[in-house]
Amino acid sequence: MDALLILGGLLLILAGLVWLVMRAFATSLLWGWASLLPPFTLLYVVRHWRSARPALLLSGLGIIPLVVGVALLASKDAQRLEAILSLQWLQPETPVQADLAIDLRGVLHGREFSPKQAELIDGVLSLREGPDFFAQSELLIRLPTVSPGPVRVDVLPSDEGVLPEVEVSWLLPEQELPEARRLSRGYTLHLDLQPVPPNKLVGDLHLVLPAQYKTTLSGKVELFSNGLRYRKGAVDRQFDSADTLSFVIEDYLQRRFATRKVQVLPLGNFSFPQQRIDLNVQARINGELQQLPVLLEKQDQRGWQVADDRFPVLPTVDAAPAVPAKTVISAAAMPERVSRPLDRRVRFSLEGLLRSPSRYQNLNMRATTERGNSAEGRFQGIDQEGRIVLRQRMGAQGEVxxxxxxxxISRIELLEP
Incomplete structure (x- = not known):
């Protein structure tokens, strides 16, 4: 709607200006040519107001939908309006630098093959050409064994036994589904890949299939070894993949339980794009298997993160202060307290909190008093006077x-399991 209003307003203004020039030519040929220049156009309007007035009224009517459309666009998408007003769309597009350096020469099924996507995950090497769901051309090599570190495979046409399976597929313009061919022997393959931090493999690929497959490839390849992507040395949380979600959840659990001994079990497959994902995550925390509900949200600036994540960053190992013996004993008992997979919100009550306060230490709660006041924060224990202590972080202003x-207290709620 906003785009239509803006376009309609601009067309009315343009029509009014064209009509004004036509009126100037009708007055005289000299005024017509002069009205094509803005200063003389204004002079014509002043000298021949009665003739120019209808055209100016038409242009004035176009300003109304133009202003309304701009206001609607500013309220819905301010960034888009800023890009339009800054005239970024007039600038030539800068070529997007490829994430991977792939230099392959040869053909796949008789056509030139220039893949832009490449990965080696769970023993499957994939080279894809084309951004659509079905690739224009694709090469898959399924390795029989998977091991961390360098990857080296050499296969000759006469080799027997368990060999990598090679699959080539292509999609012709007149086809709706791609064609594919598989073979497990009778080909030549040389693969030599070396790991490069943080998550890439770089090396040589040489592949020659039998003559009927019309496929010969040779050159340098660079592949991703997992579903993570990095930006300026940090994990890109904007990238949609199961590995990104697993990284976000692991980081959240480490800060929540104040330990780096966290292992998130595989999450399964997801269909993207999505903005919210509700999961029951299984993870080993300090060696204890737990099942925890986690709600993931994707934000425009920060990418994927756990909803209501307010836990502080863990200190580095070098900067960690010495822990007193008494604190070590209490920390050693923590796994027994937090390793319960049950949701503690189910049977939570004020009586249970007073009876076993250590079970709910550092969990988020909301308390409502008899006067109707509400207090929310993390449970810090019970002081010497029997008062329940809740502490809430207020950002840069400190804590309350x-x-x-x-x-x-008339009502108290536990806000997390």
């Missing part, structure tokens, strides 16, 4: 602490 007597 609530001390509530149990008899003053």
């Amino acid at each position: 602490s609530y001390n509530l007597l149990p008899q003053e």
Whole structure:
């Protein structure tokens, strides 16, 4: 709707200006040519107001939908409006640099093959050409064994036994589905890949299939070894993949339980794009298997993150202060307390909190008093006077602490499992 209003307004303004020039030519040939220049156009309007007035009224009517359309666009998509007003669309497009350096020479099924996507994940090497769901051309090599580190494979046409399976597929313009051919022997393959941090493999690929497949490839390849992508040395949380979600969840659990001994079990497959994903995650935390509900959200600036994640960043190992013996003992007992896979919100009550306060240490709660006031924060324990202590982080302003007597509380809720 906003685009139509803007376009309609611009067309009315343009029509009014064309009509004004036509009126100037009708007055005289000299005024017509002069009205093509903005200063003389204004002079014509002043000298011949009665003749120019209808055209100016038409242009003035075009300003109304133009302003309304711009206001609607600013309220819905300010970034798009800023890009339009800054005239970025007039600038020539800069070529997008490829994420991978692939230099392959040869043909796949008789056609030149220039892949832009490449990965080696779970023993399957994939080279794809084309951004669509069905690739224009694709090469798959399924390796029989997978091991971390360098990858070296040499196959000759006379070799027998368990060999990598090679699959080539292509999609012709007149086809709706791609054609594919597989073979497990009778080909020549040389693959020599070396790992390059953080998650790439770089090396040589030489492949010659039997003559009827019309496929010969040779050159340098660079592949991703997992589903993560990096930007300026950090994981790109904007990239949609199961490995990105697993990284976000692992980082969240490490900060939530204040330990780096966290292993997230495989999450399964996902269909992207999505903005919210609700999961029951299984993870080993300090060696104990737990099942935890996690709600993931994708934001425009920060990418994927866990909803209501307010846990602080873990200190580095070198900067960690010495831990007193008493603290070590309490930390050693923590796995027994947090390793319960059950949701503690189900049977949570004020009586249970007073009876076993250590079970709910550092969990987020909301308490409502008899006067109707509400306090939300992380449970810090019970002080010497029997008051329930909740502490809430206020960003750069610091923290605020609530001390509530149990008899003053009319309702208390546990906000996380």
